[in-house]
Amino acid sequence: MSHDISPLPPVRAEDLLPLLGSRICHDLISPLGAISNGLELLQMSGMAPGPEIELIGQSVASANARVKFYRLAFGAGSSQRIGAREVAALLEEISLGSRLKLVWQGEGDVIRSELKLGFLALQCLETALPWGGEAALSHEARRWTVTGSAARMKIDTDLWALIDDDREVPLDIALTAAHVHFGLLVLEARRQNRCLVHEVAMAEPPPAAAPGRDGTQARAPGATPAGDSRIIIRF
Known part of the structure; x- marks a missing residue:
């Protein structure tokens, strides 16, 4: 029994790169979300807020924003x-x-x-x-x-x-x-x-004014x- 296998359409690198960007960003979102949810659970459990928790929260929020930005910049357009x-x-x-x-x-x-x-x-x-x-x-x-x-x-x-x-x-x-x-x-x-x-x-x-008596460069009158x-x- 023969199988008619049609050739795959040519794949260009410029088509694969945006898909790769989308895939990487998609896979990063989940662990970042898990860290954020873990921080919320720690706070709900009664853990006192401190600079360490605040730093982790800010870092996760920044990473989330960057991944969303990169997904739009490097991912597939539509x-x-x-x-x-x-x-x-x-x-x-x-x-x-x-x-x-x-x-x-x-x-x-x-x-x-x-x-x-x-x-x-x-x-x-x-x-x-x-x-x-x-x-x-x-x-x-x-x-x-x-x-x-x-x-x-x-x-x-x-x-x-x-x-x-x-x-x-x-x-x-x-x-x-x-x-x-x-x-x-x-x-x-x-x-x-x-x-x-x-x-x-x-x-x-x-424009600079002439050097003053002490040798320093003064600002010209009216200059901003x-x-x-x-x-x-x-x-």
Whole structure:
């Protein structure tokens, strides 16, 4: 008896990576939930609250928020719609205890695949703002803007050069695990037929006055501290 075995459709790496991300995040949620439930049981049993329990609780909450964020950024995208309140609450949770404040400025529900691009772009801004600042995510009529602002920025020109719509991303590009979101952002934008545009505006230092009698550099009359630098990604 012969069996007609049809060949499997070709599987591309770019299709497997999001599924792998979803699987890992899904498997991590359960043990994190168990730890959170265990803390609640300890508190209900009469255990006195202390700094140790508080630290564990904060760490679990932070890990839960990060896993949810990574599931949307690295997991499989879809046409599923996600509520604006859910997005805003998630970014607020991630910002707790962090030097970088993530802000949601959009209105209405968003498509999951588009939010995936937005979250990848936010991670690129996190790389550029290691000393803290603010990163805002907004959208209007399916056009997205991700804006980062801070007094100090760290711009790796080789990484940011990837985010040019007319640039080819070589398969052997030297990306580290800490910067993989740059490559994923470009590949996902192309998959969605989106045009990536970015711009950097570095703040200029205020004019300095002539050195004082003691040799120190005084601020010029009427001068104010330099404004924040900004980096913007649009798609």
